[in-house]
Amino acid sequence: NRAEAVAMVRKHGFNRLPVYDGSTNNIIGVVTLSTWDMMEENVESQKVTDMIEMPLYVSPLETIDQLLPQLHRRDDHMAVVVDEFGSGIGIITMEDIVEEVVGEIDVGYHFEEYYPRRQRTVESLGDGRFLVDSRLSISEANETLGTRIPTAEFHTLGGLLLGRMRHIPKEGEYIVESGLRFTVSEATERAIVKLVVEPDQV
Template sequence: VYEGVPDNVIGTLYAKDLLSCDLADPKTTLRGLLRPAYYAPTTQPINVLLREFQRQKVHMAVVIDEFGGMAGIVTLEDIIEEIVGEIEDEYDRPTSLIKRISNDEAIATGDTSVHDLNRTMDIDLPEDEGVTINGLIQHRLETMAKTGDQVEVGPVTFIVERATDREIASVRVLVDRTPAEAEEPVERG
């Protein structure tokens, strides 16, 4: 929890403390529920931080940069995932997905990054028009995408297969790999 600006961390609020307190009691304050924050520098190795988490009996640290500002937070789960790999739980959203059907066709989620699509399909879509397929298509349409919308970006055709009011859930990606015809040279005489 911070006060005023994110660099001014005043403590950590544990869900179990909040859920077990008497909110009807007028003496209950947010500040009274806070525990001291644990701080770690950006340079601290994760094995040292893991031992500190065990010793201090904490599951989260506020990471401080060289200027004393907050660089972010790191949790026990973050450290464990660095050691053993990604741990998916009930709170993790499914990662973006590209299901390759053939060399020239795929089905992807709208939140798939253009970079990942470029790499997977061996294409070169612009990454400055949208970080995700959703963003690229909306940029080209200049409106929210709807099911059935079709957008061409160079040799790639996107067909929106499923969309909500806010995002593309599924899009078909078709790549035309036929070489573009070279223009006939103009003879001058």
């Protein structure tokens, strides 16, 4: 409830609190309590659910110069970092970025659309094209599809795309690797869900 959120803000000095559903790696929103909010008479009686805002989800491979414009466009100060499976692995704030760039500062108050577990499927679409789950391991893909995708850098196909693109891609984005084209066919704002693997037609 909001009383607990207010107590946490007063105790720890953070005015942005991540909201999770079930487990801490499933961050579904962010609640912001400003100094003005804290001065309201009935601040503790309001529902937290009425204050939840959709967070910005980013890849851990994104650079600061990629992240800053996204935060600026949203007029936001916090992003949720998700791994290749769409699970939350941390948060990053504007204060973190500023401290990294110019050193630690004192600023007073600190600044899974979740999808169910699914089978790692491989579906033939014909003509050498396959629809695959992004969590399929590269070694499994090589064995099933007869491909020779390197396994040294990344474990899954989704991880391969995130590593090459350095951001969470949208549907239709693709990369070319080992003579193959990997196109995102289904994605959420947090993760790649499915992709199409096919020979790259040069």
